[in-house]
Amino acid sequence: MGTYGYISIIAMLCYGFMLLMFLAAKRNKIINSFLVVLLGLLFWTGGSAFMRAQFWPGCEFWYQVSLLGILLLPYAYCRFILAFGGKKSGVPGKIYLVVMLLCFWLNAQYGIFLESPNVVDKNGVSTFVYEIKPAIVVFFIPAGIFLIYLFMVLVQICKENPNIKVQYEPVVLGILALFLGNAFLGIPIFSGFPIDILSGVVNVFLLFYALIRRRLFRLQMLASSSLCYGVGFLFSILVFLNIVPFLQKIPGIQPDKNMTVYTLILAIIFLVIYTFFTFLWRLLIRSVFIREENHQAEKIREFNSAISKTLDLQEILDRTIRVMKELMDVGNIYVCMQNVPGESYRGVASDQPLSDLAFALEEENPMIQWLKEHEEPIIYRDFRYSVEYKSMWEEEKHQLDKNHTRYCAGLKDGDNLVGVVLITDSSAKKRLVYDEVELISNITSVASIAIKNARLYENACLEARTDEMTGLLNRKYFYEVLNEEFEKNKEASLALAIINVDDFKLYNQLYGVKEGDLCLQCIAGIIKSSVGDSGYTARYGGKEFAVLLPGYDLFSARNLVESIAKQIFVMNNRRTDMKLKAITVSAGISAAPYAAKNVKELMENVDLAVYHVKHSGKNGIQVFDTMFRNNKNENTTNREHIYREYESTIYALTAAIDAKDHYTFSHSTNVAYYATALATTLGMNEDMVEIIRQAALLHDVGKIGIPEYILNKAGRLTDEEYETIKGHVEASIDIIRHLPSLDYVIPAVIGHHERYDGKGYPRRIAGEDIPLTARILCVADSFDAMTSNRCYKKAFPVNVAREKLLQDAGKQFDPNLVEKFVECLDNGTISLVKAEEA
Structure with a gap:
């Protein structure tokens, strides 16, 4: 068969191998057109090889098959080029096909253009001699015209879509290789060498490479079952044809003696060879491709599972970077995100903790615009040939080039591009692996869904914790932040300010x-x-704002609030459309741990400071600080004036109590004495001492509504009567609530029967959740109750009352307050109120 025949058979096997691969591939126009090219090359090569081997049914038949393949190739390439560029097959292609088929039929019938070659025996070697006729130009003229048309179509496609120009390079090189291979047949040095067949093989492999670059074919397709069987069959035929001559020389299996045994032996040998090559191909594919594919699939499954369980954006980005690094041989990976539409895409994550993320991609960047309009990633090397790349600023190009950018992929939230993934090479000469593009596309698609969910969750959280009108935190979420920051700043200062807008109801009525x-x-x-x-x-x-300042002391917090108040006061001066009244605010400030031991106490102290400003005439700032006592700068006269306004109301209520029950009135005045003495000893400022005094006078005002027979009952109260007595706390609050000028005493009054262990009433709160003022009243109230004569008991001696306080410290009473109260009893700071004084 000679060198020509063997190379032809090898080329035919290569074409058949690719044909099997593409038969296993997913169908589309480009794949179908490539199959037509393969069939044309297979006809040409196979016909030429079988003709030279003089296989049945003869040289004439295989010559016609080879000629048909050559004539069909221009049409096949036309279909492939048009499909590759996204164009439909035109009328010229169909005209060429009809003309060539007609010429082929005429030539097969009459041999008027190119007759089949004559077989000449030269030195035992069969040589094929062609008789060239002038009529052969009938083949060349239409083919030449059609090839010129094909070239013009290719130029037009590249003009319309410059991005595809680089993808056509392997196609053009393949056609050029095929043309040169056939042209070199006329050169004496290639006489007898199948340069045309080899050029066809080079051509088809270049087309194959173009499809890989276009991501229309994956090497994992080699693992399909049909391809394994087909490859085994092709290799089996090749080997079997070469060993048959040697089998004929083995004694005992001569075909002319025993045809049945000979056929059976050949069948068994072919089956063994076929099984061996099929098994060998499967083993090779599983070792090289399937294992890698399974590894990738497992990693992507793990990635999908991990990010489906989190709504943390940073964790999603970190996992996306990590899986890309594990599955691809790349340099660095950067993720740039856009917070708000219109802003730049800024670096937020990288595979290197120390990487410089201080760079940004502007939204107007042509590469960003391309990613917005397309779903697939950018292969940067191909993108450099595009119009978009040429329209980029030189600084933008330099930023991407200096990092050896390899791929750019988009992270999308619906139609919006919310992020960009930049993947670089560690070296500028790194080769591209086009299967990586599909891998990147899969990973970024999953990551995009996770990012969308994370952003929806983040927006929902933001809406849930944000005030719709002002955009500030709402009250509910502010309490969460306050508790978190209080825990974080236990060893540091935490300042809290409440800013209340003065006369806002009037402002609404006016404007x-x-x-x-x-x-x-x-x-x-x-x-x-x-x-x-x-x-x-x-x-x-409604008209109050809170400001939480971690790390601020009282002085710094006051300066900040003063600055805010000044800006608010002049803000309406900027209005040119209408004249509006100036806005003033009343602000209260307190800080932990200086003036509060817990969050509740901090809030209460700030509220008290705001009340103080409101009752002082508004438009001011009050700092609540129990560490700085007897502030000389305070206007004592003004404070006395404020509380003097409430004296008449307080005495009116206490007089009503006295008229109903003289003991309750005496008890309230005693409690006021004990409570104010304890508060003064604790170092509370004069405002707090006065608030505690007023709360002590009013703490039992609710007993006005309790029947006298219960108040004066000498025996033990029934459960129903005890429940009635317990109701005096809420009754007191109901009375005070209708006196807005005195509502600052409510925390002390409502909590004076709460127990430190949480077993008190009415709210059953415990420990430092009970306001400090209420805990002070509880000690004073109980001590007076124990040391006073009642209709149902005699007064306890002071030493007995003292011991009972100590016994119940930590149970009913705040242990620290009990310790201080007992200390005051012992040193004479607090003395027992005598009965005649009651």
Whole structure:
């Protein structure tokens, strides 16, 4: 058969092998057109090989098959080029096909263009001699015209879509290789060498490479079952044809003696060879491709499972980077995210903790625009040939080039591009692996869904914790932040300020609700910009704002609040459309651990400070600080004036109590004495001492509604009567609640029967959750009850009452307050109120 025949058979096997692969591939126009090219090459090569081997049914038949393949190739390439560029097959291709088939039929019938070759025996070697006729130009002229048309179509496709120009390079090189291979047949040095067949093999492999670059074919397709059987069959035929001559020389299996045995032996040998090659191919594919594919599939499953269980954006990005690094041989990976549409895409994550993320990609960047419009990643080496790349600024190109950018992929939330993944090479000469593009696409698709869910969750959380009108934190979430920051700052200072807008109801009445809402939004903007990243801001109530300042002391917090108040006061001066009244605020400030031991106490102290400013005439700032006593700068006269306004109301209520039950009145005045003495000893400022005095006078005002027979009953109370007595706390609150000027005493009054162990009433709160003022009243109230004569008991001696206080410290009473109260009894700071004074 000679060198020509063997190379032809090898080429035919290669074409058949690729044909089997593409038969196992997913169907589309490009794959189908490539199959037509393979069939044309297979006809040409196979016909030429079988003709030279002089197989049945003869040289004439195989010559016609080879000629048909050659004539069909231009049409096959036309279909492939048009499909590769996304174009439909045109009329010229169909005309060429009809003309060539007609010429082929005429030539097969009459041999008028090119007759089959004559077989000449030269030195025992069969040589094929062709008789060239002038009529052969009938083949060449239509083919030449059609090839010129094909070239023009290719140029037009590249002009319309410059991005595809680089993808056509292997196709053009393949066609050029095929043309040169056939042209070199006329050169004497290639006489007798199958250069045309080899050029066909080079051509088809270049087309195969173009399809891989286009990601239309994956090497994992080699593992399909049909391909394994087909490859085994092709190799079996090749080997079997070469060993048959040797089998004929083995004695005992001559075909002319025993045809049945000979056929059976050949069948068994072919089956063994076929089984061996099929098994060998499967083993090779599983070792090289399947194992890697399974590894990738397992890693992606783990990735999908991991990010489906988290809604943390940073964790999603970190896992995305990690899985890419594990599955690809790349340099660095960067993720840039866009927070708000219109902003730049800024670096937020990288595979290297020390990587410089201080770079950004502008939204107008042509590469960003390309990623927005396409779902697939960018192969940067191919992108450099595109119009988009040429329209980029030189600085943008340099930023991508210096990092040896390899791929760029988009992270999408619906139609919005929310992030960009930049994948680089460790070296500028790193080769591309086109299967990586599909891998990146799969990973970024999953990551995009996870990012979308994370952002939806983040937005839902933001809406749940944000005030809709002002954009500040709402009250509920502010309490969560306050508790978290209180725990974090136990060893440091934590300042809290409440800013209450003065006369806001009047402002709404004057200018309308819409203008009032605008006023609140402006105030919120001033507070938020003034606080910045130094703390937290919240809408605490309808017209109240809270500011939490971790690490701030009282002095710094006051300076900040003063600045905010000044800005709010002048904010309406900027209005040019209408003249509005100036806005003033009343603000209270306190800090932990200086003035509060827990969150509840901190909030109560700030509220008291705000009440103090409101009752002082508004438009001011009050700092609640129990560490700085007897502040010389305070206006004592003004404070006395404030509380003097409430004296008449307090005495009116206590007089009503006295008229109903003289003991209750005497008891209240005694409790006021003990409580204020204890508060003074604790170092509380004068405002708090006065609040405690007023709370002590009013703490039993609710007993006005209790029947006298219960109040004066000498024996043990029934359960129903005891429940009636317990109701005096809530009755006291109901009375005080209708006196807005005295509502600051409510925390002390409502909690004076709570127990430190949580077994008291009415709210059953415990420990330091009970307001400090209420804990002070509890000690004073109980001590007076024990040391006073009642209709149902005699007064205990002081030493007995003292011991009972100590016994119940930590149970009914705050142990620290009991210790201080007993100390005051012992040193004479607090003395027993005599009966005649009661």
